[in-house]
Amino acid sequence: MKLRLSAKINLIFSVVTIIVGIVFLIIIETTSQNEQRQLNRLQLLSFYNDVVNGVNNQTSNDWTFLNHDFNGVIVFNQNQNGIIQFRFASMPFFGIDDANLILNASLNNLSVMPYRAYFNEVNIKGVSLTQFIFTDGWSANQYTRVIIVFVDHSYINSLPNLLPMVTRLSFLGLLMFGNVIIWYLSKSLVDRIKRISKQVGSMDNQGTLNLIKIEGHDELSDLAIEINNMRNKIKENEDTKEMMIHNISHDFKTPITVIRSYAEAIFDEVATNKDAQIIINQTSKLEKKVNQLLSLNKANYLKENSRFDKVALKPIITEILEDFKYTRDLEIHLNLEEVYYDGFEESYQIIVNNLVENAYRFAKTNIAITLKNNLFSIFNDGPPIADDFIINGFKLYEKGINGQFGIGMSIVSQISQLFELKLEVKNLKKGVIFTLIKSDHNKHIEDI
Numbered sequence: 001m002k003l004r005l006s007a008k009i010n011l012i013f014s015v016v017t018i019i020v021g022i023v024f025l026i027i028i029e030t031t032s033q034n035e036q037r038q039l040n041r042l043q044l045l046s047f048y049n050d051v052v053n054g055v056n057n058q059t060s061n062d063w064t065f066l067n068h069d070f071n072g073v074i075v076f077n078q079n080q081n082g083i084i085q086f087r088f089a090s091m092p093f094f095g096i097d098d099a100n101l102i103l104n105a106s107l108n109n110l111s112v113m114p115y116r117a118y119f120n121e122v123n124i125k126g127v128s129l130t131q132f133i134f135t136d137g138w139s140a141n142q143y144t145r146v147i148i149v150f151v152d153h154s155y156i157n158s159l160p161n162l163l164p165m166v167t168r169l170s171f172l173g174l175l176m177f178g179n180v181i182i183w184y185l186s187k188s189l190v191d192r193i194k195r196i197s198k199q200v201g202s203m204d205n206q207g208t209l210n211l212i213k214i215e216g217h218d219e220l221s222d223l224a225i226e227i228n229n230m231r232n233k234i235k236e237n238e239d240t241k242e243m244m245i246h247n248i249s250h251d252f253k254t255p256i257t258v259i260r261s262y263a264e265a266i267f268d269e270v271a272t273n274k275d276a277q278i279i280i281n282q283t284s285k286l287e288k289k290v291n292q293l294l295s296l297n298k299a300n301y302l303k304e305n306s307r308f309d310k311v312a313l314k315p316i317i318t319e320i321l322e323d324f325k326y327t328r329d330l331e332i333h334l335n336l337e338e339v340y341y342d343g344f345e346e347s348y349q350i351i352v353n354n355l356v357e358n359a360y361r362f363a364k365t366n367i368a369i370t371l372k373n374n375l376f377s378i379f380n381d382g383p384p385i386a387d388d389f390i391i392n393g394f395k396l397y398e399k400g401i402n403g404q405f406g407i408g409m410s411i412v413s414q415i416s417q418l419f420e421l422k423l424e425v426k427n428l429k430k431g432v433i434f435t436l437i438k439s440d441h442n443k444h445i446e447d448i
Contacts, residue, residue: 009186017175025171036156040130041119047071048132048149055147070155074099076146098124102131102148127152192220200227252289255282308342308419313352313371316345320352321369324360331366339373341438343419351415354408355434362432374438381431390425 051073054065066073101124120131131150192215199212211231212224259282265271314336321332341348355378359367362382370377416423422437 009182013182014175014179017178021171021175036159037130039159040151040155041132043155044071044119044130044132044149044151047073048134048147051075051147051149052134070158071149071151072102073150074102074146074148076148101125102129102150122150189220192216196220196224196227248289248293252286255285258282309344310340311343311345311348312338312340313348313376314338316348316352317356317369317371320349320356324356328360328363330360330363333366333368336369336371337373339371341376341419341421343415347415347419351412351436354412358408358434375435377433377435379428379431379433383432384427385425385432390427 047068051066055075066075102122117132117134120133122129122131129150129152131148134145134147195215196212212227214221214224214228259279262271262275262279266275317334317336356367356369359378359380359382363380364382366381368377368379370379413423416436420438424435424437426433426435
């Protein structure tokens with residue numbers, strides 16, 4: 001059976017309340033019984049004092065002062081001549097014959113624990129008795145006087161109930177009232193969840209959510225804020241995707257137009273065979289852009305299939321620098337250590353190639369590359385990068401520096417995140433530095 005959220009909340013509240021209530025009632029009942037037991041002993045002690053006063057002040061043979069509604073008493077006296085006086089007064093269901101049972105049980109206990117005065121619990125003919133026993137003149141198990149006062153549960157039963165029915169009913173009423181309050185609050189929360197769910201489900205055909213109305217200042221309002229933030233990010237991605245399509249179309253359109261025009265010229269025998277090199281160059285540009293898009297898609301795929309290898313970066317750096325050696329006449333400063341990074345060799349080739357290509361494109365006279373255990377950086381003495389690009393340049397589909405399509409840095413950023421590397425870009429006094437950092441390493445190459 002599928003329970004609604006409000007029903008689950010009510011059920012949990014009821015179960016917890018009942019458990020707490022049962023524990024509360026047990027504690028109250030135990031406390032009540034202990035209190036009644038203490039009151040019983042206090043009244044028994046008071047009765048003992050009355051008996052002692054009556055015996056000590058007795059001037060006649062009247063022993064009616066021993067009679068009591070709840071308590072029984074045994075007075076055992078032995079004078080100096082060895083004459084025994086025995087007086088007994090008891091509750092209705094104990095007779096004179098029972099006095100010997102009570103006295104013997106008490107004296108047997110005294111032979112083991114010869115205390116002068118103490119409380120004791122005995123069972124006579126199936127009746128549990130609370131006793132207070134006083135002895136005087138004890139010597140060799142002989143007593144000059146023994147006074148035993150005792151009572152069964154009659155006095156306790158006569159006491160008012162410390163947990164009356166009205167208290168129990170009040171507790172049940174409180175339980176019901178609490179359930180009503182919890183039901184109202186849970187219904188309010190569930191209604192808010194339903195409204196959020198309905199608004200999330202109202203995504204339009206473009207995959208864009210409407211802004212959710214923020215209600216209250218609790219976890220649900222935090223959820224609504226996060227959904228609105230997600231909505232804004234979705235909308236931002238949609239906008240940048242549209243820009244990407246526009247940029248890709250523009251970047252592809254130019255070389256395609258050049259290729260077509262030169263192909264038509266060759267077909268019309270207007271262009272020479274040497275002009276075919278232009279077609280080859282433009283084809284290489286198209287191939288490079290397609291490879292970039294494929295690399296970006298592969299970076300996303302690797303997120304789901306990531307079992308890393310140990311990759312040596314120094315050979316990759318030197319090999320890629322060799323490819324760029326004759327593209328521009330620049331000073332190259334290298335500080336490379338033999339270190340290994342977690343990841344895939346092909347992925348690090350993509351990272352290093354993009355960073356080196358970027359450095360060669362913008363450097364004026366020199367490039368400095370540093371490779372250490374926790375840091376890989378590439379510095380070029382080119383112009384500074386705008387702050388907006390430093391903040392947004394690594395986002396997918398962003399347009400790069402000087403209007404160029406910046407998918408290369410997006411690829412570097414995504415692969416770096418996959419390998420738990422932090423990509424930083426920073427303007428220095430004489431150039432720009434791109435840095436990949438492992439762990440919490442925060443060193444940067446010094447300004448050149």
